[in-house]
Amino acid sequence: MILLEINNRIIEDSLTLKFNNAAAGNKPEAIDVTIADFDGVLYHLSNPGGDKTKVQVSISLKFYKDLQEHGADQLIKREYGSFLTTPESGYNVSIAFDLDHLPANRDEVIKKAGLLKRNCFASVFEKYFEFQQREENSQKRAVIHYREDETMYVEAKKDRVTVIFSTVFKDDDDIVIGKVFMQEFKEGRRQFQQAPQVLFSHKEPPMELQNTNAKVGDNIGYITFVLFPRHTSPAARDNTINLIHTLRDYLHYHIKCSKAYIHSRMRAKTSDFLKVLNRARPEPKNVEKKTFSGKTFKMN
Amino acid sequence: MSTTLQPYLKAVRQTLTAAICLENFSSQVVERHNKPEVEVRTSKELLLTPVTISRNEKEKVLIEGSINSLRISIAIKQADEIEKILCHKFMRFMMMRAENFIVLRRKPVEGYDISFLITNFHTEQMYKHKVVDFIIHFMEEIDKEMSEMKLAVNSRARISAEEFLKRF
Helix, strand or coil: CCCCCCCCHHHHHHHHHHHHHHHCCCCCCCCCEEEEEHHHEEEEEECHHHCCCEEEEEEECCCHHHHHCCCHHHHHHHHHHHHEECCCCCCCEEEEEECCCCCCCHHHHHHHHHCHHHHHHHHHHHHHHHHHHCCCCCCCCEEECCCCCCCEEEEECCCCEEEEEEEECCCHHHHHHHHHHHHHHHCHHHHCCCCCEEEEEECCCCHHHCCCCCCCCCCEEEEEEEECHHHHCHHHHHHHHHHHCCHHHHHHHHHHHHHHHHHHHHHHHHHHHHHHHHCCCCCCCCEEEECCCCCEEEEC | CHHHHHHHHHHHHHHHHHHCCCCCCCCCCCCCCCCCHHHHCCCHHHECCCEEEECCCCCEEEEEEECCEEEEEEECCCCCHHHHHHHHHHHHHHHHCHHHHCCECCCCCCCCCEEEEEEHHHHHHCCHHHHHHHHHHHHHHHHHHHHHHHHHHHHHHHHHHHHHHCCC
């Protein structure tokens, strides 16, 4: 699998199980699952108030406050409307399903539940895409600290939307491999004219972030995506959001895969070398000798 | 460039074959001790002249001999950043398993990427010509492995970028 999935399989599978169970008329069972997703996001599947006929899905994002500034609440309301309930304590958004009154379009609802995280992110992008579609300049830049040391900046201009990811490479080798990947991303436009422009800056923030107090360091990289009207148009919008919001995880996932592959190659090669070296040992000669009276003994 | 590979390996092979004539020699300095003289370097009369065989500035082999031991240090070609880290990773991987490798030294000599230490005890247990074969085989395979790993990283980068960007 080259691309990361944007929906959460675990949620989808658990809900499918519960819904099918209820539809078949079986007695509902209790559920209490805590799931972790990328970027420190936690989900909690439970029965609110111990009522087994109701299933609640809660999501907690450390950076929800940043998202709320850009209209996350409205978007969640729009998408999940009737299923929204008061957020569970310690979580930011909760949606609940009544197993006794299953919604008619079960599969669609399950899919939407799996996209909770994506929908939380979507609000920022949609707001800035709107700015660009109306050909306005956004006055403020959106700053989302979606991970411990990593931030995402979104800004809209008349003819483009710029999304800048700051990412930290924990390992020095990661920096080198990361650079190889970013080089290929930069050249992607040559092959695919429809792709957005990608720029990469190592150690220092790019021009757009010059006067902000954006982090500087040896192991910090800034990835800039320039999205053009064809990416921000209402028709292409959802697709663009799906692809962009997991970019950082996508990059680091592939860097780790490369390292794992290199490691397995090294292991194979090393055992290869050992085999060749062992050829240098002479085989132990087993000589059996017999004495005149018939006694045999082995010589090594 | 590859036209220089065969003469380079031939020169290394012949130097090794000559230098790998080792015999048991107890330490002159400490009673009842037997140490590889090329590592200890206390008695100058037991050490042979070190020989460096260079293919170019970056690739060379240093062969230091003595009466009971032989040290071979190899500097591997590293053209760019990614080759450097791949080489570094690979050498570290093998040196951690030096015990299994018997003839491998845990730390490379200054200025080189990997070092081997062959003592008279090793030559008593193993065929000398096969040990030399191993070293030459090692040198050939390392270069091949480096370029294959670099190719793997580059193609993975290209494919993942392609997959990502073509969906826009």
